[in-house]
Amino acid sequence: MTISTTKRVLGITAAAGLVLGLAACGQAPESNGGSDVEAVKGFKPCMVSDEGGFDDKSFNQLGFEGLTKAAEELDVELQKTESKSASDYVANLDGLVGEGCTFIVSVGFMLSEPTVNAAKANPDVQFAIIDDWADGDFDGKTDAPNIKPLVFDTAQAAFLGGYAAAAVSETGTIGTFGGGKIPPVTIFMDGFQLGAEYFNAENDADVKVLGWDVAKQDGQFTNEFKANDTAKQMAQGLLDQGADVLLPVGGPIYQSAGEAIRDSGGTAKLMGVDANVFNTDPKVQDILFTSIMKSMDVAVYDAAMEAAKGEFSADPFIGVLENKGVSLSGFNSFEDKVPADLQSTLDKISADIIAGKIKVESPSSP
Template identity: 60%
Template sequence: MKVTTKKAGFAGLAMFGAAALLAGCASAPEESGGSTEAASDFLPCMVSDAGGFDDKSFNQLGFEGLTAASEELGVEPKTVESAAETDYASNLQSLVDQGCNAIVTVGFLLAPAALESATDNPDIEYVSIDDTVDTDFDGTTDAENIKPIIFDTAQAAFLAGYLSAGVSKTGVVGTFGGMNIPTVTIFMDGFAQGVDYYNEENGTAVKVIGWDRDAQDGSFTGGFEANDGARQVAQGLIDQNVDVLLPVGGPIYQSAAVAIRDAGREIALLGVDADVFETDPEVADLLLTSILKGIDVGVEDAIIEAGNGEFDATPFVGTLENEGVGLADYHDWADAVPADLDAKVQELRDQIIAGDITVESYLAE
């Protein structure tokens, strides 16, 4: 089974629920045929969040997209890593001072600093990964020079939840996040919806530990570092008999992997953002699948557009329909997924795309 992210998937554009954004959305970028000569003086830049560019997750995907775009344009990008949230504003200013023409900010938490920088520097083009930068909640991005690239990952997480409930032998699956912020909880909420749907269809009672949909709260590490605190949160869920575990928050999956190995029993790990089987072979044997976001493709297209003088601030929203989100292969776990369960996951994907199943999320409202 493969429901994955491809460049061709950006031919369509899903839409925000907010009416103003519905009116402003346009088609995603075409394959660029612009001249690299026009981009010779173009300087693309990127600032990471505290996870850093080697997080084997969304920061790394953003970096890969920037690198690919820069190679096509024939330019050298500048990047800066943030060690903490307090670095965001100063790191952005350092890129402004170096003459960057386009700046990519990676992560929801960078949005306030990105807005301030974009407002102060209207001639610079900004790309915001994982946030609409809509601080007044009127349905539009707060600066005309910011392009949001965001993902309705609840749709893909729904499929992962249904799949997880289907392979669980203990009848208990778990999830935890780095922080209780929308770009994290959208995974957890979609996952829980998928488990609920499995129970409704099959008359089962698979439990989700670590996320309460009604309370919109659950288990969080308080950050995005792979540390002993994250391992302890994972261990607490494992102690409640989970046999499928979804960590949401960049490198915290590495701490979950340690807890899984220490448990000494079969527990499936779910990755997020990238296909973690490919980005981190050290945990490959544990991975049932990964919930994908096409961050690399989105960044590459946006930067190529900017480098060719065709910057388009229209928000891109990744969905199952445009393949901006999806599930990775089952890889080593393929034999553990019954053919009828795999077929059902594919059927559910088609039903979500057709609108026959609605997956709730803040991007679908």
């Protein structure tokens, strides 16, 4: 069965497709050891966060853990700078260059233009960026030869998450909302809805998805990546409409959704994104159903180790199910509460996605 959406114009061109086909799609994000690696003289790894901050227990934190692991194994100094808002990005990048950083990781799509500008102005500094091609002119190539994109086809893992959410829903309604209407967010929402639709088709069911319309590419967004009352109210609105599984996409906004679930006094379940939130935030373990994960820590670690050895490559890393760059976590506290055959069904669906028997297509897929 083919699940697809109408492609919208996001600069996903035929040239980009060619680059992707030739890039690292088949490369497994396996850590390459590193304990016996000696860094080139002067190697200094650094990272700049997006406005979510390094303690978001999700996106930024996971990337930072990967760079920290590399720095510790290499026994080199690691420097980080935290962005409080988008207006900090340029100054923070300039500051890291000024501090002598030789390898700088930018966390997130929102840092694309500042990272490209910094890379062009500093061709001797090596950069990596998470969740973006650094391809502002959409010609299928990064805009500077010293930037390595670390991108993920999260729709594949989110498809599994959507199927699982539909399978455990008791109300027949599940919901999602995002921090911002940007590709790294909407790709989760696309896969989530498509997975629920696949569940309906396979099980003659009618589970509804609130908060996102994959055909219209429109839905509910807080327009910021912060845990606050806006996110809590948006989650509450979905609960009020009967949703009993929530997928908040946008770093710490899951914390506000968790508060709404607790305040509602019901049995709604929370889903995490990016990291395995069951591990990163024990406070939500009792309501966290599963997490749709990206191996950003391993991707960052591997990119840093390549640069440390003097083997930096601007070839993109592309995380997919096949190379375990994206995945769905276990069911944590809900292991004994899900349908007995759910995991085996998800394993079969995953194998079919990898084999191309099920095509999961999002306009935001790399």
